[in-house]
Amino acid sequence: LRGRAFKFARALDLGCGTGLMGRALAPHAGSLRGADISPAMIEIARTAGFYDELHVCDLRAYLETQADGGSDLVIAADTFVYAGDLSGVFAQGARALMPGGLFAFTLQSAAGNSWSLGADLRYAHSRGYIDRLAAQYGFDTVILDEASARRDAGADVPGLVCVLARP
Numbered sequence: 001l002r003g004r005a006f007k008f009a010r011a012l013d014l015g016c017g018t019g020l021m022g023r024a025l026a027p028h029a030g031s032l033r034g035a036d037i038s039p040a041m042i043e044i045a046r047t048a049g050f051y052d053e054l055h056v057c058d059l060r061a062y063l064e065t066q067a068d069g070g071s072d073l074v075i076a077a078d079t080f081v082y083a084g085d086l087s088g089v090f091a092q093g094a095r096a097l098m099p100g101g102l103f104a105f106t107l108q109s110a111a112g113n114s115w116s117l118g119a120d121l122r123y124a125h126s127r128g129y130i131d132r133l134a135a136q137y138g139f140d141t142v143i144l145d146e147a148s149a150r151r152d153a154g155a156d157v158p159g160l161v162c163v164l165a166r167p
Contacts, residue, residue, distance in 0.1 A: 008073040012066065012096065014059045014089070014105075015079025019045035025075070026050040035062035059083065063092035071096050076105040078150065081122040084115050086133060094137040097166040103139060108149040109158040120152065130162055139164035 009030045013021050016034030018041055026032055033053040036042050042054050055062055059079070074093045080086060093103050110116050110124035113132070118124050127144060134141055142163040149159025 010071045011073040011075065012063070012071050013051070014062070014074065014076040015082065016045050016051070016054070017041045017078075019048040019050055021075060021077045022048060022050035025073075029073070035059060060088040060092055063089065063096050066092075066096040068095055069098040069101075072098050072101040074101070074103045078106055080105055080125065081108050081149070084117065084123045086115070086125065086129075087136075090133045090137045090139075094139065094166060099166055101166045102142070103162075103164040103166070105162050106147070106149060107160045107162065109146070109160055120157075125160070127160065130160065134164050138167065140167055 006028050008028060011025055011029040011032050013025065013032065013034040016022060016036050019034070022032055022034060022045060031052050032050060034045055034051045035055045035057055036045070037056065037058055039056045042056050045051060046054055074097060083089065097103060108122055108124040110126040112126050113128035115123055115125040115129055130144065142165050143161060145161050147159050147161045148156035150157050
């Protein structure tokens with residue numbers, strides 16, 4: 001990002017699912033580790049062969065097992081639609097990242113200054129909520145841009161692409 005080499009010594013893929021993000025990150029990561037709550041998804045990701053380690057567990061619990069400052073990328077692509085309150089994930093992500101490390105994720109957008117569960121049974125998070133958590137856990141905002149989170153019934157679902165940095 002903006003002059004930084006797209007190389008990571010140790011990347012953590014939260015909610016790795018079947019390994020789609022692993023496929024994209026593997027050439028750029030010295031070590032790639034993933035976690036997902038679904039054992040079936042982890043088995044599919046394992047057969048893809050892009051991860052050095054895979055774990056079946058909750059995102060926050062997984063981050064709690066990581067060494068302080070041991071990773072330079074924590075990523076969660078299309079994952080936070082399954083989680084409401086992100087404060088624990090932000091706290092543990094900040095702890096697990098080394099200085100200069102990146103926390104990158106996508107969200108479904110919400111109005112206001114918090115998060116909510118939508119009629120589609122997915123969680124949405126507001127820009128204000130992300131700004132507040134970033135400040136609370138000591139992140140600098142690198143990117144916080146509007147983007148389509150996905151398509152539903154042929155229409156784009158409003159979302160955010162976020163990249164935060166640990167100073």
